[in-house]
Amino acid sequence: MSSILTYIAISDGKIKRSSLEVLSRSKAIADANGLDCDAVIIDANASTFTDSVQQYGASKIYVVEDPIFIQHRNTPLLSALSKVMEQSKPNVVAFASTEGTKDILGALAANQNAGVVADVSSFDVTGNGVLAKRPVMAAKIMGNVEVSGDTVLVSVRSGSYDLVESPASAEIINIDFSIEESDLKAKLREIISATGDTIDLNEAESIVAAGRGVKDEEAKNLISELASVLNAGIGASRALTEAGVYDPSLQIGQTGKVVSPQLYIAVGISGAIQHVAGMANSKVIVAINKDGDAPIFEVADYGIVGDLYKVLPPFIEELKKIKG
Amino acid sequence: MKFYVCIKMVPDVAAPFQIKDGELIMDADRMVLNAYDASAVEEALVLKEQHGGEVEVVCIGAAKASETIRKALAMGADKGTHITTSGDEGFDSGSYAAILSAFFKDKEYDILSLGKQSQDTDSGLTGSMVAQMLDLPYATNAVGLEIEDGKLIVKRQGDSGQEMIGLPTPCAVTCSNDMNEPRIPNLKGIMASKRKPIDTVELSSLELSEDELSPASKVTSYEHKPARQAGKKFEGEADEVAREVAQLLDTEANVL
Structure with missing residues (x-):
């Protein structure tokens, strides 16, 4: 058979x-x-x-x-x-x-x-x-x-x-x-456990990407917490990598990394065409942005119009419940 | 330490292209050194600078592929081997792996490294195929390499975090582009590359059988992906919409 x-x-x-x-x-x-x-x-x-x-x-x-x-x-x-x-x-x-x-x-x-x-x-x-x-x-x-x-x-x-x-x-x-x-000739010496920022963006199943709306430590911490709950890689828009807020290797977009995860959460990203070119092949896109007219909502499957400081804490809490 | 780095000439994925009747039409001038292979070359050069040795690059391809070898030589590789093909054989990963293993079977080396995949096809098969065919211990998806007591220590990205793996030499490793930023050749490097030797090996001299070379897989056609549509927009009380979307990601989108 x-x-x-x-x-x-x-x-x-x-x-x-x-x-x-x-x-x-x-x-x-x-x-x-x-x-x-x-x-x-x-x-x-x-x-x-x-x-x-x-x-x-x-x-x-x-x-x-x-x-x-x-x-x-x-x-x-x-x-x-x-x-x-x-x-x-x-x-x-x-x-x-x-x-x-x-x-x-x-x-x-x-x-x-x-x-x-x-x-x-x-x-x-x-x-x-x-x-x-x-x-x-x-x-x-x-x-x-x-x-x-x-x-x-x-x-x-x-x-x-x-x-x-x-x-x-x-x-x-x-x-x-x-x-x-x-x-065994190949010896496994050590496992370094996963943290959000070591996940290869090219292969991550989920990515949390930060944009210009992520302005301070509090917002960065929310991004890290969200990424950790989802075991997601952290990416950033060009605005943030150029400003030195995130490492250049995390830049997603036409001149940075082109990614296609199962889940892409764009936080405070307006959605310039150069950024969208790097993430439009994601399976499910979630956008969180204060500006309801931001172009990112044109490609998002789920768009949340709101302030990231108010949206992320309950979002993270609910995801923890689901994952737990 | 003797390093062999396998490199490939591939299309620049940022270059414009068209699909006509299922065929991919690209500008032939927009061919580049595969980004993952560039990282493999860079890492070999860094290890050579630290521990001494020699870095040789090997490239399979048509005449034009020698430009890719020159690029690696300009970065600092010591010499190159060009395994010449017509370029239109439709080789797949298995064919390339068979050619590379036939070339390496009587060579002496410590570390055989390759990019973990080609940037145009993203298959990521050739590296572990070559390791298997040559019976070498190997690691894939390296994000860092070090040499310690004559062993290669590979930091690789795995499913549940990064793994440190010690490999005795000779061994094979495939490199991620996240391990380094490949150097841009300077004028001195470019001038020096012109005096570095490139050996040419005819594919026929490797005495591979038709069966070993013939590709088991072929791309029959290419097509565009459907354009994205805007989805649902949630406006309202932040706490409520945030929780609603989180639930939908689980129950509707199925991505958690």
């Missing part, structure tokens, strides 16, 4: 929501094409996640459980995935496009002699591979890509598909796996 295998990414002891979005998509493709929809969980506590994964329609769940997977390491992850692929012989392996996936996708394709397409915003299977759509040229346009091969790997941008529950009773297949820390 032909199958589509979805890798369930676990990070900080939780299933990455984006990998369940991919599983939802895989299930739909499997149903439409008469394929088996399988999943693989690789984690120190992999077996604790099988119930959640069953809710999204996997018919077989491969479980690789070993303490080595408590942190992301490319060598053991590659060998575990290779082992599962050799056993399950999938036609397609689908991943959420996380940093962990990006770290191993090319190597896994080379190792398994598979076709591969990364960071797609939609995909489907064909008789001999995968068809996908992906943003190119700094996400200004879309490219349609055809990948052929007996096995094709595909990684999917988060937010590309909705979660669709489809409870099934899955067969759990435990895969024997062991690797010694001392056998």
Whole structure:
């Protein structure tokens, strides 16, 4: 039986929501094409996640459980995935496009002699591979890509598909796996935990961007707090980086970084065309600005007309409740 | 330390372009050194300045790609190798990785570095493919590099923060453009680059099979993205609208 295998990414002891979005998509493709929809969980506590994964329609769940997977390491992850692929012989392996996936996708394709397409915003299977759509040229346009091969790997941008529950009773297949820390050539020395300003804006799933309206320490603190609640990167308009309020590397816009996060919150940004060029491909844009006529509202999905000092504290408090 | 930095000539993503019948039409004169590769070159130069050694750049491409090699030499790289192709083979990441691994298999080096992705396609696959094909320990998405006791210490951006990874040499690393600000070549560097050697390697001399070179993926067409529409505007009592939008981000927009 032909199958589509979805890798369930676990990070900080939780299933990455984006990998369940991919599983939802895989299930739909499997149903439409008469394929088996399988999943693989690789984690120190992999077996604790099988119930959640069953809710999204996997018919077989491969479980690789070993303490080595408590942190992301490319060598053991590659060998575990290779082992599962050799056993399950999938036609397609689908991943959420996380940093962990990006770290191993090319190597896994080379190792398994598979076709591969990364960071797609939609995909489907064909008789001999995968068809996908992906943003190119700094996400200004879309490219349609055809990948052929007996096995094709595909990684999917988060937010590309909705979660669709489809409870099934899955067969759990435990895969024997062991690797010694001392056998690994690459040594993990230290994890420096995430803080808002170290998140790479090019890849951040959420971004909080500050503009001219962010004038003092109090406003900067509100920006940091909002970013921390959302685990978001902090960006800034050119006005603020030039004024030295934020580091130049945080500038978003035509001359700075071009970003396309799932969620972009523009705080006190008027929305000059140069700024919009750098963020218009964000999936959901929220604008908070005092001036109801500011051009940023023309691209915002949710526009809040109001003073950031009054809007941000309840906004942050409500987000904390939702996230908590 | 011997550094090899793999560099690529790519379109300037800021240059104007058109899509005609699904084809992307760009100004051929707006080709540049990939920004991520420029950061990889910069970092190798900094490490060479601190620890000594040699920085060699390797570029696959048509004749014009030698301009990109000159740019890296003007920045300060010691020499270059140009693996020449016709430029219209439609190579994908797998083809480039196969060519690079064939080139490197009998070379001696400590650190093989690459940009983490090409700025035009953003695939980010070639680096880890090359590492796998050469069986090298590797790290991707580096935001900082140091050399300590002959090991490469990589600070990389991962999913849940930054990770410090120690790699024995030889190893491979892919670089983010967030690690440094690549130097702009000065006149002296530009003059010196003209005297630096560029070796030319014919693709055919690497003896790759048709199967290894043929791309598994191809772009069949390009298209514009739909333009954005303005959404809902919320005016009113700040506390109320702020909480309402926060709830909508969770229940309607599904982005939390």
